[in-house]
Amino acid sequence: DGGITQSPKYLFRKEGQNVTLSCEQNLNHDAMYWYRQDPGQGLRLIYYSQIVNDFQKGDIAEGYSVSREKKESFPLTVTSAQKNPTAFYLCASNNMNTEAFFGQGTRLTVV
Amino acid sequence: AQSVTQLGSHVSVSEGALVLLRCNYSSSVPPYLFWYVQYPNQGLQLLLKYTTGATLVKGINGFEAEFKKSETSFHLTKPSAHMSDAAEYFCAVSDHRDMRFGAGTRLTVKP
Numbered sequence: 001d002g003g004i005t006q007s008p009k010y011l012f013r014k015e016g017q018n019v020t021l022s023c024e025q026n027l028n029h030d031a032m033y034w035y036r037q038d039p040g041q042g043l044r045l046i047y048y049s050q051i052v053n054d055f056q057k058g059d060i061a062e063g064y065s066v067s068r069e070k071k072e073s074f075p076l077t078v079t080s081a082q083k084n085p086t087a088f089y090l091c092a093s094n095n096m097n098t099e100a101f102f103g104q105g106t107r108l109t110v111v
Numbered sequence: 112a113q114s115v116t117q118l119g120s121h122v123s124v125s126e127g128a129l130v131l132l133r134c135n136y137s138s139s140v141p142p143y144l145f146w147y148v149q150y151p152n153q154g155l156q157l158l159l160k161y162t163t164g165a166t167l168v169k170g171i172n173g174f175e176a177e178f179k180k181s182e183t184s185f186h187l188t189k190p191s192a193h194m195s196d197a198a199e200y201f202c203a204v205s206d207h208r209d210m211r212f213g214a215g216t217r218l219t220v221k222p
Contacts, residue, residue, distance in 0.1 A: 006154075035212070040120060040214065040215075041214055042117075042201060042212050042214035042215045043212040043215075044212075045209060045210075045212075050208070056209075058209070088152075092155075092210070094210070097162060097205065097207055099145055099157045099160050100145075100203075100210055101157075102154030102155045102156075103154050104153055104154045105153065105154055107152070
């Protein structure tokens with residue numbers, strides 16, 4: 001079945017650590033997105049990529065990094081520069097002008 | 112830049128009553144508009160979308176929305192609420208480059 005897979009479902013990070021969230025899709029979508037969800041703030045765009053080897057910052061890119069080496073994969077690294085990383089992270093993909101398909105999310109907690 | 116405003120972070124209705132969730136958008140190009148639903152600790156599922164053509168669009172689970180360009184609105188309605196409709200609802204706009212979401216509206220359905 002086609003879909004978009006995020007892993008892990010839960011992730012714990014110590015202060016000062018970098019962590020990487022995985023996002024893989026087999027829908028042959030060109031575009032992929034990362035959103036951060038906090039209570040009462042909806043989904044805020046972190047980074048997006050329309051094609052392989054190219055990506056753009058969204059509204060809250062500081063403290064995050066991404067890569068798009070393959071069409072199917074768009075991993076997100078939460079760096080130690082992100083001072084408040086505890087949140088629910090959602091990955092999505094689509095082709096231009098079509099609806100986005102979402103993964104099940106990764107809940108990141110700083111311990 | 113495009114944006115979405117959802118009026119009302121919480122909406123409560125009685126079972127069987129009309130559901131109305133409000134969404135206004137801004138976009139510099141003709142927008143593509145979407146409504147998504149999210150259940151706790153899950154990703155987002157598409158309810159319905161407007162791309163071109165008929166301004167009244169029907170979605171899953173009895174929901175529909177009307178695109179009103181003059182009002183820059185895309186309100187979501189359902190004639191009769193069901194207990195299973197309790198969830199968080201997000202309106203989104205795409206300007207063919209990225210996709211932005213509103214802050215969400217949490218719908219509560221009272222028996």
